[in-house]
Amino acid sequence: MKGFGGPEQLELTEMEKPEAGVNEVLIQVKNAGVNPVDWKIREGMLQGRLPHKLPIILGWDVAGIVEEVGPGVSRWKKGDEVYAYCRKPVVQMGTYAEYIAYDADQIARKPRNLSFAEAASIPLAGLTAWQSLFEAGHLEKGDTVLIHAGAGGVGSLAIQLAKQTGTYVFSTAREENHAYVGSLGADLLIDYTTDDFVKRIKQRFPEGLSFVFDTVGGETAHKSLACLKPYGRFVSILEHFKSEELEKKQIHAEYVFVRPDGKALEQLTRLFEEDKIVAPTLHEIPLAQAADAQELSRTGHTKGKIVLHVA
Numbered sequence: 001m002k003g004f005g006g007p008e009q010l011e012l013t014e015m016e017k018p019e020a021g022v023n024e025v026l027i028q029v030k031n032a033g034v035n036p037v038d039w040k041i042r043e044g045m046l047q048g049r050l051p052h053k054l055p056i057i058l059g060w061d062v063a064g065i066v067e068e069v070g071p072g073v074s075r076w077k078k079g080d081e082v083y084a085y086c087r088k089p090v091v092q093m094g095t096y097a098e099y100i101a102y103d104a105d106q107i108a109r110k111p112r113n114l115s116f117a118e119a120a121s122i123p124l125a126g127l128t129a130w131q132s133l134f135e136a137g138h139l140e141k142g143d144t145v146l147i148h149a150g151a152g153g154v155g156s157l158a159i160q161l162a163k164q165t166g167t168y169v170f171s172t173a174r175e176e177n178h179a180y181v182g183s184l185g186a187d188l189l190i191d192y193t194t195d196d197f198v199k200r201i202k203q204r205f206p207e208g209l210s211f212v213f214d215t216v217g218g219e220t221a222h223k224s225l226a227c228l229k230p231y232g233r234f235v236s237i238l239e240h241f242k243s244e245e246l247e248k249k250q251i252h253a254e255y256v257f258v259r260p261d262g263k264a265l266e267q268l269t270r271l272f273e274e275d276k277i278v279a280p281t282l283h284e285i286p287l288a289q290a291a292d293a294q295e296l297s298r299t300g301h302t303k304g305k306i307v308l309h310v311a
Contacts (some may be wrong), residue, residue: 002055004044007138007291016100018093019256020070027082031120031284032095033061034306035153039294041091043161052091057307058290059095060087062102063110066075079108084258096290098310099111100211108265111272118279121305124188125153125280126196126268128237128258129161132213136254137235141149141166146201146227147208148216150186151177153280153305154237155215159184160277170209170249172220192220208232214239225249280304 001009011145020026042045052064063083065075076082084107088183110119133139149155151170162169163185171186178180178189187248188204189199201209208229216219217238225241227236230250234241241253271277281304285293 001042003044007295009042010291017099020068020101022070023072024070025073025076025083026067026099026101026103027064028067029062029095029098029256029310030064030102030116032059032308032310033120034293034297035124036297050091055092055206056092057097060085060124060163061120062086062095062100063116075136076104082107083110083119084236085127089212095204106260108269113267114272117282121280121282124258126157127261127264130155130264131258132235132256133158133161136256137211137233139165141208143167143211144205146170146209148172148268150181151303156184156280158213159186164276170201176296190194195231198223198226225288235242282307286307
């Protein structure tokens with residue numbers, strides 16, 4: 001994309017093949033994940049938050065094959081199958097491309113039992129769930145948890161990770177997605193279009209829950225505070241709360257903006273290969289139709305994850 005705006009800003013074009021720099025690997029992209037942050041960058045919504053440099057190749061999720069290794073890299077070799085969350089300091093060279101050069105320390109081995117398309121759906125969503133639940137939220141066995149948007153990419157992985165910890169999980173999802181979300185391990189499902197999730201939760205746990213993971217923001221996030229018991233934990237990937245509001249409700253809140261983490265990705269690889277978690281359901285779309293993929297993401301009602309087929 002050469003400028004900010006609508007989906008018409010996306011175009012296929014030829015660019016010079018990147019090279020692996022010091023401590024980098026060059027990845028031949030097989031599939032690239034599509035995330036809401038992609039169309040938000042396209043529309044210029046993050047210009048005040050992250051450095052940008054036009055023209056921009058969008059995309060932060062990748063699964064592919066190591067094409068070459070740069071100076072200082074000993075862990076990886078040509079032909080290795082890898083995946084990564086490729087967020088660079090400057091938004092410019094992303095994963096909607098045939099090749100991307102990226103930090104060798106932030107790459108992980110692709111799970112052997114996942115296809116490239118499945119693997120491309122994991123990094124951003126998986127790391128978001130991991131960092132929100134375990135690093136920011138300190139989730140532990142015996143917690144009672146509400147995970148919003150359980151049918152989405154982040155929610156579907158968060159449910160599975162939470163169940164691995166030994167928690168009781170509520171999740172919100174449209175009724176048509178209940179079977180899917182239930183198959184991921186959610187204990188109680190709430191149709192947010194017809195039910196009051198706060199009321200349903202208080203019926204089951206009158207004292208409130210110990211943890212809420214918010215992936216929706218807005219009114220849903222604010223209502224969710226009422227689901228927590230005193231000294232409960234609230235983690236959001238969209239909302240910051242004023243300290244006075246939290247102090248009044250005796251709630252500890254954290255905001256998470258996911259960061260690259262190769263070591264955590266390796267932990268996810270292990271869980272996939274041990275069949276303890278599964279990849280989200282997929283919508284695979286050709287790279288040439290990236291604009292359509294982003295518009296599908298923009299609806300906010302996609303079950304699972306959208307990935308682009310590159311090669």
